[in-house]
Amino acid sequence: MFTILKRKKKEISQTRLSIPLTVRLSKTRVLSILPVCAFIITTLLMPVVEPATTHAGGGVGASAGSDAPHAAGGNHIKEVVSERFQKKYQKWKAEYLSTKVGQEQWEKYAHSSNFTLTIIMSEEAGRGAGTDQYRWNDSGQLIAATITLGDQADEGFPSPFNYPVTSSLAHTEPFPPISGSILAATKLAHEFGHVIQVGTADARLFQLQNKLIPIYNHILLSNGRNTSDPKLLELAKQMKGTPVEIGQDRELWAESYALSFLRERCPEDGEYKSIFKAIKSAVESYAKEHMDRFR
Structure with a gap:
């Protein structure tokens, strides 16, 4: 049995299950793969799914000079972005805030006295992005998180699976x-x-999942990838899913928010019409059990 250790500090830091957005896609026909292929992909990906931390890099955290970081003042969103990334970052931020949904989400955290959101621009993250460094208080309330954007996040497309x-x-x-x-x-x-x-989310379950996923993956790699191993079945029961299932569930929830942004930013006609056809096809192929999130 695996249980949550008693917390000795008022705040606990956890990382989220994340897969960097760096994988280049092939043509549209990939999205029409039969559902059975999703099962095969799931099996192949299982060993590599684990709680991941996106590390800050590049000019982030510089202490002096023209490359020193800038932080937003007067609110609870700390923007830690070096001078050389400022122009690009401000352009991306303006794009996000050009929508009502973006404005509402930004203002929610900017004016939250009980939560601190940090946004970092990282050269090391490249074309990817990630969220980690979650912290909770003793009541299980989330009080902090860090979003890391790669300095090339305006390039590269992820896999449609997650x-x-x-x-x-x-x-x-x-x-x-x-x-x-x-x-x-x-x-x-x-x-x-x-x-x-x-x-x-349930803070205790989220932390338990992040604690047990590395243990699950270690056993999986050492037993010849036998997912029927009683130890793995017990771990999956405690976590309420396998690492692949947990990872996909988290990413698909996040994707539903990306869809809300795109629906407002890109009208579903003209040059953007094909995007929403592709989204519908991808959801039907890879996330059919979660289609309600994308309606």
Whole structure:
């Protein structure tokens, strides 16, 4: 049996299950793969799913000079972005805040006296993004989280398996794929989705999952990837899912927030029409059991 250790501090830090948004997609026909392929992909991905931390890099945290970080004052969102990334970051932020949903989510945390959101721009994260460094108080209330955006988040598309919305920005035929500030803002909306969802989730279960997932993966790799191992079945029961299932559940919730941003930013007609056709196809192929989240 695995149990949660008694907390000795008032605040506990946890990382979320995350897969960086860095995988390049192939053509639209990938989205039409039969559902059975999703099962095969799930089996192949299982060993690598684990709580991941996106580490800050590049100029973040510089102490002096023109590369020193800037932090927002007068609110509870700390923007730790070096001078050389400021222009790009402000463009992405403006894109996100050009929508009502983006404004509402930003204001929610900017004026929350009981929560601190930190946003970091990281060269090390490249084309990816991630959210981690979650902290809770003794009452189980989420009081802090950190979003990390790669300095090239305006490029690169993820796999449709966990990211049926963001991946679809690559499928805008006959128009070119959507990249640039819209892509980066979509990834930012996805990460805000993680913060929102973790804030409403069962804190004890979330922390337990992050604690047991590495143990599950270690056993899986040492037993010849036998998912019927009684030890793994017991761990999955405690976690209420396998690492792959937990990871996909978290990412799909975050993707639903990315969709809310895109629906407002990109009208479902004209040059953007193909995006929503691709999203529908990807959700039906890879997230059919969770379609209600994307209605």
